[in-house]
Amino acid sequence: MVPNISSIREHIIFINHSIPLAGHPGVAKTFELVTRHFWWQCLHADVSEFVARCDTCQKAKSRTQKPPGPLQSLPIPDYKVTRKKGLQSK
Numbered sequence: 001m002v003p004n005i006s007s008i009r010e011h012i013i014f015i016n017h018s019i020p021l022a023g024h025p026g027v028a029k030t031f032e033l034v035t036r037h038f039w040w041q042c043l044h045a046d047v048s049e050f051v052a053r054c055d056t057c058q059k060a061k062s063r064t065q066k067p068p069g070p071l072q073s074l075p076i077p078d079y080k081v082t083r084k085k086g087l088q089s090k
């Protein structure tokens with residue numbers, strides 16, 4: 001159990017995430033590395049926040065989301081909308 005001192009907890013996460021040997025792993029791996037030796041109540045939330053704030057990860061990691069597909073045009077409606085008269089059939 002680690003005392004509730006944010007600088008100590010942050011340093012423990014830093015050692016398991018940011019040093020060159022750690023290699024900036026993601027949340028799950030960083031969490032697993034920290035829990036090998038330490039544990040505190042909101043550890044997972046602290047690790048998630050730390051990784052989300054990590055400047056190196058934000059710059060270096062690629063997106064994991066699937067790229068969006070090409071834009072597709074909508075079908076042309078068979079009615080005309082005018083400001084004065086509303087919907088009108090062609």
Ligand SMILES: [Zn+2]
Binds near residue numbers: 018057
């Ligand atoms: Zn990082």
